[in-house]
Amino acid sequence: MEIETVLTNKEVPENIRAKFEENVEEGDQLLFIIVGDLTLKSKYGVTSLAVTEKKFMVYDPTLEGELEIYNHSDVLEAKVKRMYGNARLNIIFKDGEGKAGEKKDVFRFTYSVATLCDMAALFIENISAGKKLEEEYDVVHATYEKMMNVCPKCGRTLVRQGAECINCQSKSKIAGKLIKYIKPETKVLVICLFLSIVTTAMALVPPYITGTLVDTVLPNKDRDSLMWIVAALFGTYILQFGIGAIRSYMLRISGDRIVASLRNDVYRKSQSLPMKFYDKTSTGSVINRISGDTATLQSFMLRISQEVVVQFFMLIGIVVIMFILNWRLTLLSLIPVPIVVVGAKIFGRKILPFYRKIWRRWAGVSSVLTDTIPCVKVIKSFAGENRTVEKFERYNDEWLKVDISAAKIATAFPQVVSFFVTCGSLLIWSVGGSWVLSGTGGLTTGLLVSFISYASMFYGPVNFFAYLNDSYQQALSAAEKVLDILDAEDEPDFNKGNCPPIKGKIEFRNVNFSFDRTKKVLSDVNLVFQPGEIVGIVGTTGSGKSTLINLFMRFYDNYEGEILVDDVNIRDIDLQYFRSQIGFVQQDPMMFSDTIYNNIAYGKPDAHVEEVIHAAEIANAHEFIARQPDAYDSMLGERGIGLSGGERQRVSIARAVLKNPSLLIFDEATAAVDSETEHLIQEAIERLISGRTTLMIAHRLSTLRKADRIIVVDKGEIIENGSPEELMAMKGKYYKLVQIQTMADQVKKSKEEENFE
Template identity: 40%
Template sequence: MPLINRIPTELTRLIRSGLPAGEDHGDLLFACRTDLAPDGRIDESMLVVTRRQLVAATRSDGAWTLTHTLSLAEIDGLTVEPLVGASALEAEVDGKSIRLLRYTHAVAQDMTDAVESLLHLIGPDGSTDHTEPIAEEPVPDWSSREAHLRTFGRLWSFCLPHWRKLVIAMVVTVTASAIDLLPPYLTMILVDQVLVDQSMYIWLPTIVALLAVSRIVHTGVTIISGRMLAVLGDRLAYDARSELLNVLQLLPLKYYDMQQTGGLMARIARDAKSIHYFWIDFAPQVVQQGLLVIGMTAVLFYLNWELALLVLIPIPAIIFASVHIKRYLMWFYGRSWDSWATFFERVNDALAGIRVVKIFAQEKRQSRDMQLENEKVFTAERNIHVRSRTVRPLLAFLVSVGGLLVLWYGGLLVQSNAMTIGMLVAFLLYLAMFYSPVQQLTGMADWIPEMMTAITRTFEVIDSPIEEYTPAGIVDVPRFEGRLELQDVNFGYVAHQPVLKGINLHVEPGEMIGLVGHSGAGKSTLIKLMCRFYDVDGGRILIDGTDVRRMDLTQLRSQIGYVEQDPFLFSGSVADNIRFGNQEATREEIVEAAINANAHEFIVKLPDGYDTPVGERGGRLSGGERQRVAIARAILHDPRILILDEPTSALDLETEKKIQEALGRLMEGRTTLAIAHRLSTLRDADRLLVLKNGEPVELGTHEELLDRQGEYYRLVQLHTNVSSIVGVEG
């Protein structure tokens, strides 16, 4: 639901009736749809901004109602209040807070764009004089014919590299359709000429042989066509999955912040498969059955135009019903996809956290929760299948009406000798061949929404903007010295909710800076900006005097090492995880890195040494062992800038000592930023940067900050009562 420049007609009338004199709907700047009513119900609401006013409206029982109408000049500020599973947009007017509307996280980015666009329009100093109405990016209606044509165009782009195979398969399919036209004609000759004249009996074996040959050839051609299309469909599904997997690796972190893992897994496992079904089941059937319908129509008019007209009587009703059925079912397929995504997410959580489940003896509760999601999937699938199985017999009945009319009128023609029995039999055979593809094509009315929903969601991911790896005006920095500079850095995950404000810091090569602050102070966010997982909203981050936004992203991250608090290990061997950041490393280099990380001793005791599988997320190793493998991985990566996210927290003293020794070797000669939740880990830092509520409040050495008795001193005093950090001042 991005920003839009068109609103419903009913809402337009409501807004126009309340606009000041001289202002009309043409002064609409932009609008934004949301998915909750002000009272939290799931319903459509809308934020509308004109040149002078901000309007909040909601729709209930199909009718729009204006809930708030404010002058832009009287709005002092806008804030977002986090709620459970949702957020609320509030406006400050005359010192009072007015809740304008609610919305879920699904539309949070759109609301961020809306508020960001509003900030310079509100208040006494705001101005709309130089603001033009937003150029709306059209939101595709995936139930429309135009949307389907666009999707078909995208599908064709996947097929272009294999167009020769597709053309050959379609030619074979057309050949099979042409062969289908022969048996009814031979049957007419058999009935009208061979079976009624004894002198023609000698042709009986020939006619039957021709019928047999036609069936044999048709069977062979169909097999060839099916095999070719099967291979082509599998190849196209493979191409779609490959592009999908590639894009998933290139998408920015903010994309994953708004997505569920289960939903993405559903797109990879289920939705990409729909491209396979499209080319194997849908496209060939449409071509083959469509050609049969065209061919049968020509033959029926050739045999008897009066009967042919009777055949076509139900066709408009069939087409009308099929179109409306498709649009009707599209909504249910969307709900089905959402339920599957949530189901996958629930199962993924249950399996990934199985140890926690068992520790807290919550197996029954987890099973019950998964069963609830399974019931939602069942309900969604049942709604689809019950409705589709209801409409198919109705379509079949409409199809049969034409056949009944042909039997009635054709029988009259035979009785009056205006038509031979053989021609009527042939006509009925052709009629069956005509209605069979018509039924199949109408039956595809519930295929189309299913495939379009799935294929569209696949393309949604593929078309998502990826990270900018090679920015314009790129500066080549092959090897960092390690000089860092943060100049008035400001950032917020939501534009109007800053997380970091006014960060200034200069770090010399080889210097160690400790980042200190309460939970949520912005330490981890600052690290994410260093790695360009996000870009700053204001200010600059420089490395060796170059803005990180002008660096090649791969070149930047290849010179940054990151050891996190709970390191992630991939399924594979110990050696595979150590060499992850340096795929060219030799076995000797892997072992050397492990020795420097104090990991070699425990690795050689594993069943298969360096070739021992670590399990999913490194689950077969202890926390300290995973941490040392992560340090070895960072050592082998050989970064110029090192980031440590409290890598020794929650470890026993012996393990912590080994890791501290390994970290000491890792930090030698490297610029280091270390996040600390336990202040004792930073006593050896060259300087400490203390953050509070996203702002830098102190900068200095450990001793200098203690002497000031400011925020750092307060944090130390709080921690001295915890036994795990006794000795901070020692």
């Protein structure tokens, strides 16, 4: 086998590569090198594992001679032992090497290279066991390829090779994303802008007229002109504020539409995010982003699209008029401007961390709310009201503290600015006043009064631009979080429209999975289920049963290996179509705040009434529904308040029946009900599963009496797989579970009988 390049995860330091190369003999070749970052003595440092066709070499500066070499053929077992924040490659040697059965830690690493080391261990073990080099190298190549699906700029893992990295888009692209929401409002916003310019122009008129009043009308005691001027000012004010009112109304409507559209998008996106997003982000923080941060962004977008333009025109207009009135006084009034601008910059830098802190504290408060309000029943039943209130108050106090410290900066800055602005007007009064008194500089009393009015107006836009940074920082902080959702990758679904008919053959091929790389939840799962087969999945809690189902449902897609349905990789099937073909009944079914009817019809909203009733009948739910005063129109609370656990379960089975799925999954559907209800549910399940491939996770083995096959999962591995009879004969784990449960059932039954009597 000839390889083109030696695979590496990062650049191998020259001295290390040279050490490896000088130890590769003729007829052998380097295949891949893993550059690690942790020594065997648990200190950070560059280490490397190089694998050739015949041996592997470890470079570790803490080793004697820095290099150790092992032959693949000496290895009996190569395993990665995952610990907390680090892992080790463990080797057990074969007999006859003078170190028979000896166990040795040969390479230590952090999780940054854990996947590669898993692959290396498997490669070494398989080559030692005599498997074909070409085939094993293909696996190595594929693993490196997958590892290299990272953005070259920021190192972020991409959803697929060549995909655009959402983090590395330019700022203009980010702005482009937000402008998208303003675009539909362009017409209204342009009208508002025009109206703003009109009102701005009108606002510039009164000070000029005031000057004329002071200089001409009042000294000449011209009553007629006075009346005309007052009337003109009155007209100007009516127009200015009338137009202002219309503009505000239009802006409000436009703003509402922008925020509604943004919220819709963020909410829609939140529905298509993968489960791993919700594993790492609290629902409280997601709700906060949809409710609060979108509003912050909306107000900023309006500021940018409206106020910036208006204030800019205002600034230019005032400066031009002031220059025309008196250029020397204008220059004087500009003195405080640099102080204001520089101050704003410093202010922006100081306030951003506070906004982040405030957001962090507020997310904490929100998550207490979302955790505790829906669980109020649990809290009351454990008399935990006081504790909950204390916790909320603690989080709220934290928010208060940070907000108060932010308030210090946020309020001090405007006062400092106002002080400098006021000093600026004092400067104009003192210099301009002395010119009026001495009759120099061509300045009259009227002109000075006008000038002072314009100067005070001038600081309005200056202040606005000084504070723009503040709202920009707020918006940036909000945008960061909103775009975190908007830009997050959807559940991978690259084959929309590929909807092959599903007969029901299911295959797990070399499936490995870990939630966060710290612990493997599933290891090397290989299973094949035939169409129509009823498969029971048993195992102790935490053994990996539900994970198996979660992968099959495509809640997590980042597993190694393949899952196939009718020989088609499930990743190649349209995601929505695929899930629509599965009836999923969970242990604790969630009910929506809606009628029983709508809860059953959730998966098929256009179902005929009789279809829904029929589904309820099959699920043994119709009778108890009919007994409710409002029958199918009974409203259910957030978690189906008013229905017992067994009743909710039967409603959820009716949901699955109505969907008429090709595949069925039951995740401990009878775990939380009494024996009688279990019988009713069991009956419903048996009606539903006939002819459909069914996967049933069950703690109660009695639920699996109809199963054609049982698989036993233990610590993420399939340890037994066969018909119930075969497994009983094996007298393995399944046999033990049956024994234990039969005894438990007998005890339970006799207790139930005692109570009954």
